Amino acid sequence: MDFYFFHLMPWPYLPDDYEQTYDSAWVTLPNTLYDPVRGHELYSRYLDELELADAMGFDGICVNEHHQSAWGTMPSPNVMAGALARRTKRAKICILGNAIPLREHPLRVAEEVAMIDVISGGRVVSGFVRGIGAEYHTFGMDPSESRERFIEAHDLIVRAWSEPGPFSFEGTYYRQRHVNIWPRPIQRPHPPIWIPSQGSGETIAWAAERRYTYMQNSTPAARIKVFYDEYRQRARQAGYESTAQQLGWAVPVYVSDTDAHAREEAWPHIDYYFNKLLRMPQQLWFPPGYLTDESERRVLAAKRGYTAGPRTLEDVERDALVIMGSPASVCEQLEHWYKELGYGVLIAFLQFGTLPSELTRRNMDLFVREVMPRIRPLGASPAAA
Amino acid sequence: VRVLRSGSGPPLVYLDVVTPESACWLTIHDLLAARFDVVVPVLPVGSFELKAPRSVRDLAILARDLIDSLRLADVTIVGSSLGGWVAADLATSCSHGLAGLALLGALGLPPAPGAAPDVFAVSAEDAASLFFRRPDDVPPEHADGISVAEQVRGRVKLMARLGWNPYLHDPLLASRLHRIDVATSVIWGAEDRLLPSVQAEGFAGAIPGARSRIIAGAGHLVAIDRPAETGAAIVEGR
Numbered sequence: 001m002d003f004y005f006f007h008l009m010p011w012p013y014l015p016d017d018y019e020q021t022y023d024s025a026w027v028t029l030p031n032t033l034y035d036p037v038r039g040h041e042l043y044s045r046y047l048d049e050l051e052l053a054d055a056m057g058f059d060g061i062c063v064n065e066h067h068q069s070a071w072g073t074m075p076s077p078n079v080m081a082g083a084l085a086r087r088t089k090r091a092k093i094c095i096l097g098n099a100i101p102l103r104e105h106p107l108r109v110a111e112e113v114a115m116i117d118v119i120s121g122g123r124v125v126s127g128f129v130r131g132i133g134a135e136y137h138t139f140g141m142d143p144s145e146s147r148e149r150f151i152e153a154h155d156l157i158v159r160a161w162s163e164p165g166p167f168s169f170e171g172t173y174y175r176q177r178h179v180n181i182w183p184r185p186i187q188r189p190h191p192p193i194w195i196p197s198q199g200s201g202e203t204i205a206w207a208a209e210r211r212y213t214y215m216q217n218s219t220p221a222a223r224i225k226v227f228y229d230e231y232r233q234r235a236r237q238a239g240y241e242s243t244a245q246q247l248g249w250a251v252p253v254y255v256s257d258t259d260a261h262a263r264e265e266a267w268p269h270i271d272y273y274f275n276k277l278l279r280m281p282q283q284l285w286f287p288p289g290y291l292t293d294e295s296e297r298r299v300l301a302a303k304r305g306y307t308a309g310p311r312t313l314e315d316v317e318r319d320a321l322v323i324m325g326s327p328a329s330v331c332e333q334l335e336h337w338y339k340e341l342g343y344g345v346l347i348a349f350l351q352f353g354t355l356p357s358e359l360t361r362r363n364m365d366l367f368v369r370e371v372m373p374r375i376r377p378l379g380a381s382p383a384a385a
Numbered sequence: 386v387r388v389l390r391s392g393s394g395p396p397l398v399y400l401d402v403v404t405p406e407s408a409c410w411l412t413i414h415d416l417l418a419a420r421f422d423v424v425v426p427v428l429p430v431g432s433f434e435l436k437a438p439r440s441v442r443d444l445a446i447l448a449r450d451l452i453d454s455l456r457l458a459d460v461t462i463v464g465s466s467l468g469g470w471v472a473a474d475l476a477t478s479c480s481h482g483l484a485g486l487a488l489l490g491a492l493g494l495p496p497a498p499g500a501a502p503d504v505f506a507v508s509a510e511d512a513a514s515l516f517f518r519r520p521d522d523v524p525p526e527h528a529d530g531i532s533v534a535e536q537v538r539g540r541v542k543l544m545a546r547l548g549w550n551p552y553l554h555d556p557l558l559a560s561r562l563h564r565i566d567v568a569t570s571v572i573w574g575a576e577d578r579l580l581p582s583v584q585a586e587g588f589a590g591a592i593p594g595a596r597s598r599i600i601a602g603a604g605h606l607v608a609i610d611r612p613a614e615t616g617a618a619i620v621e622g623r
Contacts, residue, residue: 027506137506140550287505288538288545 001336001378004094004347005364006062006250009046009080011070012354013038014276024280025070026134031157039073045357047080051087052361053350056368059094060125062347064196065099067131067138071277078112086122093120096196096215096250097127101146102139105133106153107181110160112179114185127194127215128154129189133290134280144289149173154193161190194248199227200295208234208242215248215347218278222318223301224249225341232342244344244379248343249337252349254324255366260326265359267313271320273353274311322352327370334375344379386451389425392418395484396457399425399446400468402547404539407531412524413608421461424556426451430543441467441493441547441555452482461485463619467492467544468556471578473588476569477561479618485623486569489615490577490605492544492553494587503552505545513537515579518604529605553580563589564619570622572615574603596622 014035022029036324039152050061064079066072074080077095084093094115100106117124125366130150136143152171156179165180185191196208196215207214208231216224228247253269256262291299316322323333334346350367351360389410397417401408408427417423428444435549438444448471452460461484464472469491476486504515512519516537523533524529544553571589582599589597598618604612 137503142545142549144546144549205446239398281508283506283508 001375001380002059002245002345003372003376004060004062004092004248004345005050005058006064006347006349007046007050008064008066008072008349008352009042009074010273010277010351010353011073012042012272015273018276019279024284025277026280027068027137027284029068029070031068031071032108042073046351047083047087047350049360049364050080050084052082053087053364054365057372058091058368059089060094062096064092064096064127064133065129067102067135069134069277069340074340078109078116080221081124082112082119082172085116085123088120088123091123091227092125093123094125094127094194095127096194096289097129099129099131099135100153100157101149102135102141102151103174106157107160107174107176107179109153110157111181113157113182113191114161114181114303117185117187117191118183122191124185124187124191126191127196128157129196132198133286134284136287136290137284142289143287145173146148146290147292150340151206158190158193161185163187196248196250197227198299199223199232200299201230201289202292202295204230205234207231207370208246209238211235211242211246213246213248213345215250215345217250218321220321221337222319228341230344244342247341248345248347249341249343250349251320251346251347252322252324252352252362253330253367253371254322254350254352254355255327255330255363255371256324257326259325259329262329263313266322266324266355268357269353269359270313270316270324271311271353274316274321277353315374327366330371331374335370335378338375338378342379346375386429386447387427388451388455390423391415392421394421395459395461397421397423397461397463398448398452398457399423400428400462400464400469400472401425402428402430402444402467402540402543403536404430404543407539409535411609412612413441413616416612417463417619420620423449423536424455424457428489430546439472441474442478444471444547445478446548448472449479450473455498458482459484461619461623462483463489464491465485465489466540466605469493470548470553470558473558473562473565474555476565477558478564480565480567486565486567487572487619488569488588488620489572489607490580491571491588492548492580493555493558494584495551495554495556495559496580496584498585501553502578504541504579505549506509509534509538512541514604516540517603518574518576518602518610522557523609526607529544529552531570531582559587559591562588563593565592568623570618571595571597572607573599574605574607574610575595575599575601576603577605577607579605593622598622 063077065077166178194213197203254266469488470493539553571585573585585597589595
């Protein structure tokens, strides 16, 4: 098992009247609620936590991209990855991911990620995402072109990294007569590519065919099994057996001395994470054309209730949307889901919602000392599932 | 291209852009069929995955080809909503053989900043009230088995495909409207909440000789909310 420390860099200072006054933490939440002075303190704290994770022995530290949202305050993950590249020494720096169809020109992503790969001495993992539906509202990009732009942007970036330049690229959305990026990435032929997804069938098939690590976010564990099975099936159709290292599970984890303490300590922050930061009307999540009709049915079934109405502690425990408890209990849950799902990459959100610095650090410490050693051997052999 | 056709008299092509499942013969078509040979193309916009047509211009060319292949001479074109945009585009680029043009709540011109809601960012229930004056009162015969909610969903998806950004308009259309040299009526629902009726002035002011008619008690889909008044305005406009 590989362990990755993931940070969303959430905004923890939503006002008391947030739920009465605003319908979403995305797109339309007024940015007057963002206080740049507190933002400075938060960035310092959050970057410290990522750097600590490197020092503590996580295999990787992860940042991601979201726009106009209190959910995550990293519109540019590459800025954060750049900051981490010089301050960390060992961990992979995972950008999960760049929302490549949202860029007017994806070559800029190829350049920035190559820069970070060179600065960090070849430690970058490059995730690519389409960006969630809300971000198509943010940028005015046409959601019905999103998938085609994603694939074309990916093709251009991978070619720019791996093929000798200059060469020309003629696509439907991107055309460039001279592709010839300086610098090139250190890792050959290019940095590892991961694909975080909400479970669209097209994305699963596409990732499996290319042997990219598939990472499932924010989905009830029972549904994740369906998606992983589909990935394994698609891999077989492509002529190979996928390994557990190709299947990443991204989930908030909270460890305390007892199950009762874990629930008691984590719940207010989990509540904030699910019931405040994830509040978003359906039409913002999935603008018309963002999903194909078939994927719309699948994803909406997988996420049923995810954005509708408050989630209770029982909900999130039942669906394994959060793993929490004593060290022994967290290990049991991770082992159970390993047997069920066959994941080999655990992308743990050890900070979530309003979880303060002290609890985050204690959570990290318990996780590294009490959970990591016991779970580490799992997935060393081909997946059980 | 499949067409619905009935009536006798000079030809009239009625353009609306709806999903094929939602395409049906409406009360307004019946009213017009008393005076015209009414042709309602079921435009092949197909499932949402279908790539073409990707533009209003594609649909305008398709409609022009249909008129030519059916050998419709001196044809009146009526276009509603997205179909009004298609009709305006057709009339600005290849208006030969047209006898009249009626634009009903036509998209295509930029709404004044802040004057129109973002149809892509409202809930399904709210979207219905942007199209119909009272969604609950939409006559069932028009729906042909498709619920109002499903029809609205289809319309919003097609609008997103053809008019996500720039929002429901073509920045160059206004500069071409002067080329329309056929009798034109601009007809709008007084209670259009998708695009307020002030939009009618944009078309009527730019198309030489065009007249505008605001229909009381009608929303964006003026011909469905008020078929008799809309039909009369189309006939008077010729």
